Amino acid sequence: MDQAVMSGGFVDPPIQSAWAFRAAMTAMARPGEIVTVDGGSAPAPVSVAASVLLLMLCDPGTPVWLASSHDSAALRRWIAFHTGAPVVQTKEQAVFALGKWDRLCPLAAFPVGTAEYPDRAATLIVEMDELQPEGAVLQGPGIKGSARLNLPDVAVFRANRALFPLGLDFFFTCGDRLAALPRSAVVTAAGGSV
Amino acid sequence: MSDYNFAYLDEQTKRMIRRAILKALAVPGYQVPFASREMPMPYGWGTGGVQVSAACLVPEDRLKVIDQGADDTTNAVSIRRFFEKTAGVATTTKTTEATLIQTRHRIPEEPLTRDQILVYQVPIPEPLRFLEPRETETRKMHSLEEYGLVHVKLYEDIARHGQIATSYAYPVKVEGRYVMDPSPIPKFDNPKLESEAIQLFGAGREQRIYALPPYCHVVSLDFEDHPFVASKADHACDLCGSNSTYLDEVIVDDAGGRMFVCSDTDYCEGRRAAGHLGRLAAPLGQENAA
Amino acid sequence: MYVAVKGGERAIENAHSWLAEERRGDVAVPELGIAQIREQMALAVNRVMAEGSLYDTDLAALAIKQARGDLIEAVFLIRAYRTTLPRFGASLPVDTGEMRCDRRISATFKDAPGGQVLGPTFDYTHRLLDFKLAADGEVPPAAQAKPQEGPVPHIAGFLNRDGLIQTEAPSDEAPPDLTRDPLEFPANRALRLQALTRGDEGFVLGLAYSTQRGYARNHAFVGELRIGRVAVEMELPELGLAIEIGEVELTECETVNQFAGSKTEPAQFTRGYGLVFGQTERKAISMALVDRALRWRELGEDNLAAPAQDEEFVLSHCDNIQATGFLEHIKLPHYVDFQSELELVRRLRADTEALHEAAE
Numbered sequence: 001m002d003q004a005v006m007s008g009g010f011v012d013p014p015i016q017s018a019w020a021f022r023a024a025m026t027a028m029a030r031p032g033e034i035v036t037v038d039g040g041s042a043p044a045p046v047s048v049a050a051s052v053l054l055l056m057l058c059d060p061g062t063p064v065w066l067a068s069s070h071d072s073a074a075l076r077r078w079i080a081f082h083t084g085a086p087v088v089q090t091k092e093q094a095v096f097a098l099g100k101w102d103r104l105c106p107l108a109a110f111p112v113g114t115a116e117y118p119d120r121a122a123t124l125i126v127e128m129d130e131l132q133p134e135g136a137v138l139q140g141p142g143i144k145g146s147a148r149l150n151l152p153d154v155a156v157f158r159a160n161r162a163l164f165p166l167g168l169d170f171f172f173t174c175g176d177r178l179a180a181l182p183r184s185a186v187v188t189a190a191g192g193s194v
Numbered sequence: 195m196s197d198y199n200f201a202y203l204d205e206q207t208k209r210m211i212r213r214a215i216l217k218a219l220a221v222p223g224y225q226v227p228f229a230s231r232e233m234p235m236p237y238g239w240g241t242g243g244v245q246v247s248a249a250c251l252v253p254e255d256r257l258k259v260i261d262q263g264a265d266d267t268t269n270a271v272s273i274r275r276f277f278e279k280t281a282g283v284a285t286t287t288k289t290t291e292a293t294l295i296q297t298r299h300r301i302p303e304e305p306l307t308r309d310q311i312l313v314y315q316v317p318i319p320e321p322l323r324f325l326e327p328r329e330t331e332t333r334k335m336h337s338l339e340e341y342g343l344v345h346v347k348l349y350e351d352i353a354r355h356g357q358i359a360t361s362y363a364y365p366v367k368v369e370g371r372y373v374m375d376p377s378p379i380p381k382f383d384n385p386k387l388e389s390e391a392i393q394l395f396g397a398g399r400e401q402r403i404y405a406l407p408p409y410c411h412v413v414s415l416d417f418e419d420h421p422f423v424a425s426k427a428d429h430a431c432d433l434c435g436s437n438s439t440y441l442d443e444v445i446v447d448d449a450g451g452r453m454f455v456c457s458d459t460d461y462c463e464g465r466r467a468a469g470h471l472g473r474l475a476a477p478l479g480q481e482n483a484a
Numbered sequence: 485m486y487v488a489v490k491g492g493e494r495a496i497e498n499a500h501s502w503l504a505e506e507r508r509g510d511v512a513v514p515e516l517g518i519a520q521i522r523e524q525m526a527l528a529v530n531r532v533m534a535e536g537s538l539y540d541t542d543l544a545a546l547a548i549k550q551a552r553g554d555l556i557e558a559v560f561l562i563r564a565y566r567t568t569l570p571r572f573g574a575s576l577p578v579d580t581g582e583m584r585c586d587r588r589i590s591a592t593f594k595d596a597p598g599g600q601v602l603g604p605t606f607d608y609t610h611r612l613l614d615f616k617l618a619a620d621g622e623v624p625p626a627a628q629a630k631p632q633e634g635p636v637p638h639i640a641g642f643l644n645r646d647g648l649i650q651t652e653a654p655s656d657e658a659p660p661d662l663t664r665d666p667l668e669f670p671a672n673r674a675l676r677l678q679a680l681t682r683g684d685e686g687f688v689l690g691l692a693y694s695t696q697r698g699y700a701r702n703h704a705f706v707g708e709l710r711i712g713r714v715a716v717e718m719e720l721p722e723l724g725l726a727i728e729i730g731e732v733e734l735t736e737c738e739t740v741n742q743f744a745g746s747k748t749e750p751a752q753f754t755r756g757y758g759l760v761f762g763q764t765e766r767k768a769i770s771m772a773l774v775d776r777a778l779r780w781r782e783l784g785e786d787n788l789a790a791p792a793q794d795e796e797f798v799l800s801h802c803d804n805i806q807a808t809g810f811l812e813h814i815k816l817p818h819y820v821d822f823q824s825e826l827e828l829v830r831r832l833r834a835d836t837e838a839l840h841e842a843a844e
Binding site for chain 2: 013121
């Protein structure tokens, strides 16, 4: 097995996972808030933040779907080696998905949960070119008043909110930074128009 | 430190719990099933809270554990020692110094801040359980947002007693969607459920985790002509003099003598340290001489 | 002047050392060894292994010693230890047809291939206290016979050959894992059996007994009860073959129950199944009866609203570690919720009194 596959994992998994989780939980609990993580690096083009999320959240029980922007033999081997998560062919099977926004879309096939088990919904890790507290306006649980985040779309997230309590949950990653958008967030375009 | 993994649980278990917590935050008030593990303490004694805390703790945390509002109740002592031993984290009894607080039956009097996490121990997470014992039925009710049963129960209270006769574990509606059991906190604490802190609820035996993100909209169920009231005993604390805190009643003699003291021991001590004295207080520091 | 009660920490420490002293008992009496418990309290060890879901006689004996003989407490110790163990893999299903039986009886046939073997049973002992044991437990050696060679066929197999008993559809589906996934209803039979085999012996016994007394009666014949050792095998992908990693003692009970059938389907007997670690035949028989009662839906029977038919009731309450924890937790402080009730009751009484006074 080559070095690229074996490297890039947590050096001290119990502690680094704990730090990573606190950051991810802060992000999910406070939509729009940007947090910083470190300690993971999957093969390019996966960001540090996305690598950390994969290491912290994935295991043999969580199928991962890779968008074409990120799918590679090297990444598949890295995921298998470090997490044991199966990489799946269809969006319907995904518990987690990773990729660029335009390659993750359309989102309709990802599981959004069921009326009795809305938690059985996919979490998408969206790799971003930049991550800034500007642009779309976020409101809802976890947000005092409103927050802003340069989301890659507005209509898609509004449609997702309309499914509540079903729906997809999102992490947005860029370098070593990440933010989140749970399905509960109400998104409006900057300037107020939809 | 000990022979066990950081914070006792193995990494696989923590990952599973962490995923459940993230989904719980994404769907506030919804009970996420999780594969609760057998802990080295009995079910019913905080195994859910302990597992949630274990999944959240980082070495830099400063942990506070309270039971009935007090840091020195035996089960709080026991859980605090468990994490001192297995996670090596610092502990405190001061609410303001704590980064993670595990609680049973109370929300601290001091408003929590955005840098804090409150973890509740939950015995029966299902707010509809005592109206409908079957999980298969209550799950359906939640999915259909069919909460008539709770209102019927509250209304029957009014018919029989003239008021709503639920005084703790008072049901709330979260973000206009899920009816949630806030754990057996007194209804006095319900208004504090709207908080700047992240609030996580763990029920080990019943295998459920749920959450309230900060600033979450939480409404105690009521009727227009019988609005919710966060009541408490109509007394001031006999130690610190506060008349805005939840009180424990203490029987002091066999002639009907009683006194009322803050259930939040840290808050009470803080007030006494600041010079507030109640009806029966010894000045702080002289307690051992008493 | 009032001083709040403190010192929870010291109280706990003191309680623990007192407990340790009580566990040891009178030091003039020799201390109990693990081997003594394992060898001479074997049925207690078996119960702890079965309900603790961990096959290790020495650990179970240690747990019994530590728990001062409180078997539910011992089961708890084993469960808490068990969850910390890494999981290397799953063994292959054991083949009880290959069991080396110490005991094998059938209530349905006077004789069958493999024979009736009474084995080490209390069944026909007269329950008279043996005062000799108080002085001297030495026993003369029991008579020995040559162990039977080859597999002992299952009695149900004979019935099955003639189509007289309903067959179980073979399945390669991985069974759910009660210890790794949250319980969810409806539960399939594999999950129900898992819950029953580690369920509390007393609870499962009581439910089984209730079916015999008419709460979802499904008159059960013990088609076969066998106790013995089976090999545990595990597949090693690296080697591409299964190797034996050890053996366990099991009790297996298969009941032959009242038949199902209709105008279109010929009548057939049905089955209940029990499989439990160790020599634990009361539990295995009970399990088979409750398993059979829980199968009402798949066998097209009526729901008689009997407790033993109600899988949600049975599975949610059969675990004695869950039950004992929640039951005993009510001795923890509940000052806060009690205070809120107290205050409410006082207020309600005040309201009523005010009403009475106004009426007078």
